[in-house]
Amino acid sequence: MRPTLIRLVEPSDGPALADLLARDRQLRARLLPARPAEFYTPEGQASVIASLLASHGDGLAWPGVVVTDGTVIGQIGISSILRGPFQKGYLGYWVSSPHEGRGHTSRAVGLALRIAEDELHLHRLEAHTQLENLASQAILRKHGFRPWGIAHEHFYADGAWRDEMFWEKKLSAAMRRPVH
Known part of the structure; x- marks a missing residue:
């Protein structure tokens, strides 16, 4: 089993991410929104990463990459x-197709849960x-997420509105008072 790490995205990750996404x-057209061609370039990813890091700086996000053997995957x-009274965030993830089915995604989700609790002090x-x-x-079930509903025609991708299942997980940070 190869080790899986996650870390905050860095500007230098742009070329690797562009390559993986392109x-x-x-393969992922059904799962992701349509993007302009420049999204799949190192320059496009540099712009995305700058925006993600700005959101991180504002406390609105923790944008990371999944890494194995020193390579972003x-x-x-x-x-x-x-x-305030919510103390929650939304988890999103993907691993490039050559690395699927090897446990990297599940291990990355487990590591992100630790960050959500220990660093971000989220309740949910x-x-x-x-x-x-x-x-x-x-993967979500393995990590204790529970489904709580279905949103019909919730997400537009690959030319059609897609139904989505919503998942939730209460974190142990729930015993802490809200951070404002």
């Missing part, structure tokens, strides 16, 4: 962080999966 573009992040994490994405649903 390679899997057609995907992304993981906690976005749309809400403070949520995630969305398309109904057909059984692999992602299995």
Whole structure:
């Protein structure tokens, strides 16, 4: 088993992410929104990373990459962080197709849960999966997420509105007082 790490995304990750996203573009068309061609270039990813790091600086996100053997193989992040009475964020992740089925995604989710609790002090994490994405649903179940509803025609991708299942996980940080 190869080790899996996650870390905060860095500007220098742009070329690697562009390469991974471009390679899997057609494979993931059903799962991701349509993007302009420049999104799949190092320059496009540099712009995305700058925006993600700005959100991180504002306390609204924790944008990371999934790494094995010193190589970026995907992304993981906690976005749309809400403070006050909510103390929650949304978990999103992907690993490039050559690295799927090797446990990297599941290990990355486990590491992101630790960050959500220990660094971000969140009470709750949520995630969305398309109904057909059984692999992602299995990972969420393994890490204690529970499904709590289905949003019909919730997400537009690959020319159609897609139904999505909503997932939730209460974190042990729940015993802490809200951070404002």
